[in-house]
Amino acid sequence: MTRIIHMETLKPKFSYTTDEIVEAACNSWLLKADELTRRKALKIFKGSQIDVRNAVVPLDIAFGELSFEQKNNIYKEEMVKYGVELLSNAISSSGIDPKEIDYIITTSCTGFMIPSVDAYLVNELGLRKDVVRLPVTEMGCAGGTAGLIYANDFLKANPDKTAVLLTMEIPSITFQRDDFSAENLVSTAIFSDGFACAILKGGEGRGAHIVDTDMYHFHGGTHLMGFNLVNSGLKIVLDKEVPNAIEGHFESIFLPFLKRNGLQIDDIQHYMFHPGGKKIINMVQDYISDYGKDISESKWVLNNHGNMSSATILHIFDRVNTARDIKTGDMGYMLAFGPGFMAQSLILKWENE
Missing domain, CATH: 3.40.47.10 (Thiolase/Chalcone synthase)
Structure with missing residues (x-):
């Protein structure tokens, strides 16, 4: 049987209240919107039941005029930086040895990296040369459960091994500045950057x-x-x-x-x-x-x-x-x-x- 032995979360550098985000949006992005759209956006933000959102970049960059290339360069840089910190913290807190890791799964749907972030983690943290890598890139919000399911399948077949699952999302850089559709308004209001890592082992135990x-x-x-x-x-x-x-x-x-x-x-x-x-x-x-x-x-x-x-x-x-x-x-x-x-x-x- 597979068991989750440790869970590590990591908060991005920047945190903003709903009021702070609304103020920033009104002073930048929403300036180009008509009055009806502005009122609709504010209603969605304030009715979202979300008080705080986190981001790897400050609001002026998140709401700024970035090209796709600039957005994805932020994604790649921050994924490696936060990935190293997240997995390092998880290893330290759980007490496992990096050499114990047999299987590394990473999930993300908010940018593109080839090679995927797990390749950088293998190098940065000195994981074994025979570690098995599985990047999961197109599962969206279900990526976390999918990663746990894939880890479970691996560990049921290999009960003496250890797996790590890193879920790493940066939706702040998917923001569309010139899009005032209901979809983009809702997406901007509810999504937030976040990172978490589960360590799983096979066999019986705590x-x-x-x-x-x-x-x-x-x-x-x-x-x-x-x-x-x-x-x-x-x-x-x-x-x-x-x-x-x-x-x-x-x-x-x-x-x-x-x-x-x-x-x-x-x-x-x-x-x-x-x-x-x-x-x-x-x-x-x-x-x-x-x-x-x-x-x-x-x-x-x-x-x-x-x-x-x-x-x-x-x-x-x-x-x-x-x-x-x-x-x-x-x-x-x-x-x-x-x-x-x-x-x-x-x-x-x-x-x-």
Whole structure:
């Protein structure tokens, strides 16, 4: 069985309140918008249920006139810098030796790097020459759950080995300055830069054990979420029907997976849902609260960090692990959605001894 033995999160250099971002937007980006668009943007920002967002660059650069090349150069430089710091911190905090790492998975959808960031980490941190690398680049917000699933598959086959998963997202540099569509307004209001690293081992022992995993695909949903590659960079695709699509499929994703493992909703103590935005998180909260359950840690992460794409679900796990009294035998359910359209789930069981 695979177990998560350590979770490390890393906060980007710059943090801004919603009021600070709104002020910066009104003094730069929104100056070119008509009055109706400005009012709409401010309503989306202030109604997002997000108090703080983080970024690797200051707001004047995030809202500046950058070419695609300039944006992607920022992405490459910051990915290596934050990747080295994140993995170094995770190694130090967990007490593992870098030479123990057999498998390194990296997830990101907010820029392009060839070679991928994991190649730089192998060199910078002196990982073994035979370390297995898996960059996951096109899973969007589901990249964190996907990475855990891929690590689980590897460690089930190799129970004596160690895997690390780094989720690294910089959506601040995907901002489209000349786009005042509803999609870009929502994207600018909810997304935030973020980084997290999970260390996983095979076999028995302390940690959050992965009991089972599942991937669920929405047929005919490729138009719902993603990026279009345009001359100014990555332009968000975020269909207004996403919340309705999730609500329509939610029980089909959720209940059969629990049943397959002989579980019911009441058997799960800790629910961890990726908060794609206010509508989605409120829908899930309304559903789960009918069973006396809550997703307070998911809401806390959205409120204090925003939507960090693939890094969000790992931040939620870290928040649950540190803010709650986790007992041996406690069960967890983790769910995230991503382009395709798809949902990815994991069931966890904690062992503290």
